[in-house]
Amino acid sequence: MTGNDINLEMGLSLPIMEHFYTIQGEGRYTGTAAYFIRIGGCDVGCHWCDVKESWNANIHPIKKIDDIVKTAISFSKTIVLTGGEPLMWNLVPLTQKLKESGCNIHIETSGAYSINGQIDWICLSPKKTSLPKEDVYASAHELKVIVYNQHDFKFAEEQALKINKNALLYLQPEWSNREKMTPKIIDYVMKNPQWHISLQTHKYLNIP
Numbered sequence: 001m002t003g004n005d006i007n008l009e010m011g012l013s014l015p016i017m018e019h020f021y022t023i024q025g026e027g028r029y030t031g032t033a034a035y036f037i038r039i040g041g042c043d044v045g046c047h048w049c050d051v052k053e054s055w056n057a058n059i060h061p062i063k064k065i066d067d068i069v070k071t072a073i074s075f076s077k078t079i080v081l082t083g084g085e086p087l088m089w090n091l092v093p094l095t096q097k098l099k100e101s102g103c104n105i106h107i108e109t110s111g112a113y114s115i116n117g118q119i120d121w122i123c124l125s126p127k128k129t130s131l132p133k134e135d136v137y138a139s140a141h142e143l144k145v146i147v148y149n150q151h152d153f154k155f156a157e158e159q160a161l162k163i164n165k166n167a168l169l170y171l172q173p174e175w176s177n178r179e180k181m182t183p184k185i186i187d188y189v190m191k192n193p194q195w196h197i198s199l200q201t202h203k204y205l206n207i208p
């Protein structure tokens, strides 16, 4: 194993695709400022994924978590870990350092891997091809199901039966199919008001 491999395994370095200060565009914290850290690597393979460039971890620079944390906390105390699939990685040292700096840590995950590290807010966006682990259903704070076609409403209800009873429920239109599916989601939420609409508002606002 190389030094890089050991540091990755220990979670002291991570493949970072990008990191940026923006406004959370989706879900419960829509409209609030946060610093996003996008970790490369995902093996879930959603055909409509809007960050396919994130999938191959090997093309992203390996960065020391100390440097990532220093930059992140200079912008915000709210940090969103995303990817790629962030739970593929050892997040213990990164989240430990962020907590020591007084941060609130959010994660965007498919739940295909178990939770690790200290996370304050878990947004679970389950995928049919790689269903979430039981511990993620048990600890998620919001369930955000992407609606690409009619069957996704059925999938959403199945996932809602598996998630803990305190989780907030969101339906989010898949971006390329939004004109077709957004009216159907509006109709569905009016008939089933335990569900809420989540839009990718950052795309409408033209921000990262």
Ligand SMILES: C[S@@+](CC[C@H](N)C(=O)[O-])C[C@H]1O[C@@H](n2cnc3c(N)ncnc32)[C@H](O)[C@@H]1O
Residues within 6 Å of the ligand: 042, 048, 049, 050, 051, 082, 083, 084, 085, 086, 108, 109, 110, 111, 124, 125, 144, 146, 172, 173, 174, 175, 176, 200
């Ligand atoms: C790019 S993913 C990264 C985190 C993790 N892999 C996941 O899927 O939750 C971030 C969020 O964007 C959502 N997403 C990805 N592509 C989308 C699309 N084309 N339309 C709407 N939402 C999308 C995902 O479901 C997830 O909630």
Ligand SMILES: Nc1nc2[nH]cc(C(=O)O)c2c(=O)[nH]1
Residues within 6 Å of the ligand: 022, 023, 024, 025, 026, 082, 083, 108, 202, 207, 208
């Ligand atoms: N503004 C903004 N909000 C987001 N919420 C979840 C995102 C993600 O890609 O995980 C995302 C993103 O990429 N940008």
Ligand code: SF4
Residues within 6 Å of the ligand: 042, 043, 044, 045, 046, 049, 050, 051, 052, 054, 083, 084, 085, 110, 127
């Ligand atoms: S799990 Fe997330 S990052 Fe991976 S392919 Fe699906 S949407 Fe993209």
Ligand SMILES: [Mg+2]
Residues within 6 Å of the ligand: 050, 051
């Ligand atoms: Mg995104």
